[in-house]
Amino acid sequence: MTDSPRAYWPLWIDSLRKQGLTELAAWFLEAAGPLNILGAQVLYLGQPFISSTAYRGWQALANLLEQEDEARAFATLLKGNPK
Numbered sequence: 001m002t003d004s005p006r007a008y009w010p011l012w013i014d015s016l017r018k019q020g021l022t023e024l025a026a027w028f029l030e031a032a033g034p035l036n037i038l039g040a041q042v043l044y045l046g047q048p049f050i051s052s053t054a055y056r057g058w059q060a061l062a063n064l065l066e067q068e069d070e071a072r073a074f075a076t077l078l079k080g081n082p083k
Contacts, residue, residue: 011057022079025078029071030071036071040065046058
């Protein structure tokens with residue numbers, strides 16, 4: 001995978017669809033708004049406790065949560081409305 005956080009989106013979408021969580025994840029991203037930044041900080045704090053193979057994925061998710069426009073774009077994809 002590349003270093004772009006968007007490179008993880010298809011993997012995340014596939015995983016959320018398999019678990020039936022796409023609507024919940026989209027709602028959370030939209031409803032949490034400014035609180036997403038707190039979620040990103042929690043992920044950054046937890047990084048020392050995760051495996052090195054999962055590190056980039058966690059970092060990409062934290063990056064997504066920090067950027068409101070990216071969070072909205074990902075939520076749109078989750079709802080099946082790509083722009």
